[in-house]
Amino acid sequence: MKIIITENQYKLIKENISLKEKLLGLIKKVGFESVTKIVGSLDKTFEIFDIKEPMDFLNLFNDLESVQSEEDENWTLYRYKKGHNTMVYDRHYETVYINSDEIWSVLEDKFGLKFSEKQKIIEIWLGEVYNLRGVRIYANGTEVIGKIE
Secondary structure (H helix, E strand, C coil): CCCCCCHHHHHHHHHHHHHHHHHHHHHHHHCHHHHHHHHCCHHHHHHHCCCCCHHHHHHHHCCCEEEECCCCCCEEEEEEECCEEEEEEECCCCEEEECHHHHHHHHHHHHCCCHHHHHHHHHHHHHHHHCCCCCEEEECCEEEECCCC
């Protein structure tokens, strides 16, 4: 089956891809929360990135840089920008600290996920993308998820 699009449709598609790429770059520079403010709303941001499921959202963070902390030898920092950690993995305590504003609260606010649903989706994502299993997860300084096996 062939789909034929007009030149104007092609230009719109190309512009949308370019906008999406630019916004992805901005997420890496200033963070997801700041990009949402620039775009105008969480709904508009999700529309631009075609985010329909919680895992679609989490996948925006699949390429975080992994850096050894200079402050603590047990910490691995996951971030796009120095000083703005999206996650911190503490090997000594087998704990992952998640930036609540960037991840946890968005899953709650946008998808209305219950505690156990957020727990499961983050568990799957951390295991598949960052090979982090058997860890505790904290957000905003409070334990939000039990030990992941």
